[in-house]
């Protein structure tokens with residue numbers, strides 16, 4: 001599946017199954033927290049409440065229901081919950 005729907009803190013956006021979630025969220029106008037972008041720091045972690053991802057090996061600690069947005073690529077439609085308010089730029093459209 002190439003096209004997927006990413007629901008982030010209740011907002012749906014178009015996504016794909018080729019790029020890491022962090023890149024896709026940024027393209028959709030969100031500004032998730034990050035530092036290393038390679039699975040070391042854990043700053044980008046979020047809850048995966050629905051769906052499945054391919055996650056590359058990482059060093060950061062995450063809980064069993066969490067994923068690292070910087071190194072996880074959606075395999076299906078996914079629902080993500082960040083533990084903080086995630087603003088979306090107005091010029092980017094949700095679906």
Ligand code: FES
Pocket residue numbers: 033034035036037038039040041042043044045060068069070071
């Ligand atoms: S930004 Fe550091 S683990 Fe994702």
